[in-house]
Amino acid sequence: MGDSTDETDLRLLVVGLDAGCRSVLEPLFEAGEIPTLRELFETGTSGPLESQIPPWTASAWPSMYTGKNPGKHGVFDFLSFDGYDWDVVNSTHVRERPVWELLSEHGVSSVVVNVPVTHPAREFDGVLIPGMTAPEDPPCHPGGILEDVELACGDYHVYPQSTDAPDQSIEGYERTIEQRGKAFRYLCRRVDPGFGFLQFQQTDTVFHERPGDRAAIEAVYREVDRQVAETIDATDPDTILVVSDHGIGKVPGDEFRVNEFLRERGLLEVQSGGDGMPNWSTAWENDLLEGEDAGKHEESPLERAMNLAAKVGITTQRVANALDTVGLKEPIGRRVPNDMIRAASEQVDFPESKAYVRSKSELGVRINLRGREPNGQVPESDYEAVRSELIEQLEGVRTPGGEPMFEAVEPRETYFDGPHIDKAPDILTVPAGFDNAIVADVGKPQFGEPMESWNHKRTGVVAATGADFDETVVLEDATLFDVAPTICTLFDVPVDTEMDGATLPIIDGGTEAAYPAYEPDPITKTDDAAVEDRLSDLGYL
Incomplete structure (x- = not known):
């Protein structure tokens, strides 16, 4: 009514x-x-x-x-x-x-x-x-x-x-x-x-x-x-x-770790334990584990598990579902920050890389262009050549089953026009039928099972x-x-x-x-x- x-x-x-x-x-x-x-x-x-x-x-x-x-x-x-x-x-x-x-x-x-x-x-x-x-x-x-x-x-x-x-x-x-x-x-x-x-x-x-x-x-x-x-x-x-x-x-298809692909081609650099290293005492003060006393901190099963999880490449927000794989089954509260599991993981070194995926939901690759980015690695005179070559390489990517990973790999001008196009990724990567997915992870095999099942x-x-x-x-x-x-x-x-x-x-x-x-x-x-x-x-x- x-x-x-x-x-x-x-x-x-x-x-x-x-x-x-x-x-x-x-x-x-x-x-x-x-x-x-x-x-x-x-x-x-x-x-x-x-x-x-x-x-x-x-x-x-x-x-x-x-x-x-x-x-x-x-x-x-x-x-x-x-x-x-x-x-x-x-x-x-x-x-x-x-x-x-x-x-x-x-x-x-x-x-x-x-x-x-x-x-x-x-x-x-x-x-x-x-x-x-x-x-x-x-x-x-x-x-x-x-x-x-x-x-x-x-x-x-x-x-x-x-x-x-x-x-x-x-x-x-x-x-x-x-x-x-x-x-x-x-x-x-x-x-x-x-x-x-x-x-x-x-x-x-x-x-x-x-x-x-x-x-x-x-x-x-x-x-x-x-x-x-x-x-x-x-x-x-x-x-x-x-x-x-x-x-x-x-x-139903595959997850493609584009940054790992770029790394293997010498276009992307990594670092370990960069920005985002967790402050463990702060985490405990935020009640990530009920009953923990932040003032008496010593390495706990959660901390050990987080570092191990990071080392084996578990970098998704679904930490709770992943913890069994590293031997931790105790309650952990509602959520654990991504920073925790990034603690021991490899991360993209954006200023030192030539190309990278910043955000998976952009569906794109950004080129670290000199004069545009603070520490640009690609000279403006090389931009179109680098972009064209990378488009060609990505177009050729095949899934482990031999199918094309992407239905389209295009310069940003194919999809966007207007005064703010310079804010877009330089290359757009459109998964085939959106049955495949891209992520920004490094330190794992190029292909794997999608962490997002829908x-x-x-x-x-x-x-x-x-x-x-x-x-x-x-x-x-x-x-x-x-x-x-x-x-x-x-x-x-x-x-x-x-x-x-x-x-x-x-x-x-x-x-x-x-x-x-x-x-x-x-x-x-x-x-x-x-x-x-x-x-x-x-x-x-």
Whole structure:
């Protein structure tokens, strides 16, 4: 039963399902688990929604909400790099206007809840509670609105609260999803917006944290379906778009350690115990082991195991699952920082290398270019030759089964254009069907079994229903860049000529206009250890 509310004027509701895709939705439709979403897909029109390269949350959602590729908006990954330093991206790294700011300039108010990479919130006509990459209890727009939400709806968390009991994590997912819906409906009652954007992150999170766990996946989608049903009941939107930033699926192939490949070709140097050496006393003070006294520290079974784990190359965030292989079976609390297991491992020496992978979710190789990087090793005169040769070498990589590792290895200009293309990796490596994966590890064989048994695929979904949409149109070639132009056209707002997509054929009309240059806020640091830990837990860092 929906929340009680006065009638609203919500013209368009956009429901964001992170990692939503047909291969996940169809079995849930058939099992009767998500009747509301099924009705939206079956009564309206729907089809695939092709993501970008890379098809990862932190870059794909900004591409969707600006309608522009990362070369224009400037976010290529969860991380932003300044020389050899890095930070988690936030909204100040997005250098193009979000669609709700464009609507605001044309007199349309919006409620935006949980969309990734929207912290810190900028001023516009409406309300925004940010999503992933924001800290817990983030500043929202307008200031103080989150406190009002919590008074009206109960505690609100950007991320599900950790629990030591795995069987309780499902309840944590459900509570988090429920609060998304409650907060959105409360804000719609308060603001009466024309545009609403409600995003659900747990439809992706559950596959990273509980891969293949059917009960958890069903529970997440059932709660999402309930919240969508109550939101439709409460806000009575004229039109509804369901969109996803990418798909999700099993990774049945191989994991390729690109940095080891580069090392063997003399392009990458390593060091042992560089930045990130753990401070053991600090770790104990952080209660990584219950009951340990940091003031009486001596090498414990955990410390010995961590060093051994590092020596044999266990460098993933899933430390707890790996500890049995090094003989440690005692409880270790909720998580162990990656720094611990990097203590005795080899690490990439970025300043001394010619090429390297900085972040696996960039899907790319960076060249340490002289004059661009602080300690560049490749002269600018050699850049194109080095890049071309490396592309050719990577194109020739075959998996242990003899299949091509990549479906494409391309210069960054193939996928990006715009003023911020210089922030992109120099070479993009697209795994074949995304059935293979790349990682940034060194000190292990070039190929191995994927540590992430489920991961992103390039094809998501879009569904459209409502009086303003032609539901007889078959959607075949939609991309995530088409979402923002479609929103603009629905509200009779001219589409920015710099947008890379086009209005979906479900709605007629639409004009274009050149807008004044966007004036984003100065870039600020995220520098939040809790955000970094959360992204590490999910396998992104």
